[in-house]
Amino acid sequence: AAGVIQSPRHLIKEKRETATLKCYPIPRHDTVYWYQQGPGQDPQFLISFYEKMQSDKGSIPDRFSAQQFSDYHSELNMSSLELGDSALYFCASIPTSRLAGGKHTGELFFGEGSRLTVL
Amino acid sequence: SQQGEEDPQALSIQEGENATMNCSYKTSINNLQWYRQNSGRGLVHLILIRSNEREKHSGRLRVTLDTSKKSSSLLITASRAADTASYFCVTSASGTYKYIFGTGTRLKVLA
Numbered sequence: 001a002a003g004v005i006q007s008p009r010h011l012i013k014e015k016r017e018t019a020t021l022k023c024y025p026i027p028r029h030d031t032v033y034w035y036q037q038g039p040g041q042d043p044q045f046l047i048s049f050y051e052k053m054q055s056d057k058g059s060i061p062d063r064f065s066a067q068q069f070s071d072y073h074s075e076l077n078m079s080s081l082e083l084g085d086s087a088l089y090f091c092a093s094i095p096t097s098r099l100a101g102g103k104h105t106g107e108l109f110f111g112e113g114s115r116l117t118v119l
Numbered sequence: 120s121q122q123g124e125e126d127p128q129a130l131s132i133q134e135g136e137n138a139t140m141n142c143s144y145k146t147s148i149n150n151l152q153w154y155r156q157n158s159g160r161g162l163v164h165l166i167l168i169r170s171n172e173r174e175k176h177s178g179r180l181r182v183t184l185d186t187s188k189k190s191s192s193l194l195i196t197a198s199r200a201a202d203t204a205s206y207f208c209v210t211s212a213s214g215t216y217k218y219i220f221g222t223g224t225r226l227k228v229l230a
Contacts, residue, residue, distance in 0.1 A: 031216055039159075042207065043220045056217045088159060096216065106150040106169070106211060108218050112161040 002026050004111035006091050012117045013081050021076040021114045023091030029109070031055070032074040034066060035090040037113075043090060049074055050096065061085075081118045088113045131227040138195045140224040142208035143188075149211040151184060153193050156205045156223070165193070165206075170213070200230045 005024040013019050025032050031050045035043040036059075045058035049068035060066070063081075068074045078085060092110045132138050142151070153165040168175045168184045168191065175182045181194040195202055208221040 033218060035220070042223050043162075045217075045219055048217065050216065056215070090162065092218070094216065106152070107164055107167050108152060108209060108211075109164075110154075110162040 004029075004091055004093050004109050006089075006111035006114045008114060009112065010115050010117075012119065014119055015081055015083065017081050017118075019078045019081060019116060021078075021089050021091075021116070023074045023076070023093075023111060025072055025074070025091075025093030026095075026109055029093035029095045030072055031094050031096055032068055032072065033092040033108070034060075034074070034076050035092065037088045037090065038084075039086070041087075046076070078116075081116075083118050086116060086118045088115050128222060129225045129227075131229065132198055134198060134200055134228055134230050136198055138198050138202070138226055138228070140193045140206050140226070141190060142192070142210075142221045143190045144208075144210045144221065145189065146210075147213040148186075149213055149215075151182075151191050151211075152209045153180075153182060153191075154207045154209060156207065158204070162207070195226075198226075198228045200228050202226060203228045 007022045033048040034046040036046050037043040046060040047066050048056045052068045064078050066076045090110055090113045092108045148170050150167055150169045152167045154162045155165055156162050166177045166180055166182050168182050179196045184191045205223040205225050207223045209218050211218050
């Protein structure tokens, strides 16, 4: 079965550079979540999208922006990178009841993560 | 801020023993899920329990949910060295599609 695909899996950037992470949800999943997990820390919710609109916002820095496209894939753009942005970035997806015919299990499906290292 | 809090945050046990991890949360929920993460890698879904369920089993896993106390527990029976990982509860707040992680429990199973 298709899973959530994240790219790139690893990314190395210098301070003050820009990075873009991509997330391709499972087909027919219209809701996407982004999480950031720093070294030795718990995942922190950044932002989520439903039907290409931002649905919830967490602890996402102003230097970060994200969007969801017409094919439901999402991109997280990070600018003016700082050392503290080094983390594992997870994307997750779910189908809403609309797409799941009201039978959505509620399970959140995660990608393998993109590891960003800022030097 | 985190919705769920877990305890203990670190747990070290001998192989064959049972491991119990607890999670508390603050708001009404649709469901609660438990995930495992091996050292900085991806998140593996273990089990989901709905707000109208009280207990659920899957293999060596047993999850309980007490909505009156806003808490859940994950029991791993007959633990193995391969169970060494971080375990997280993730709650979905009622009426939303927002999923929040609790503080993970780092489980170490000693052979």
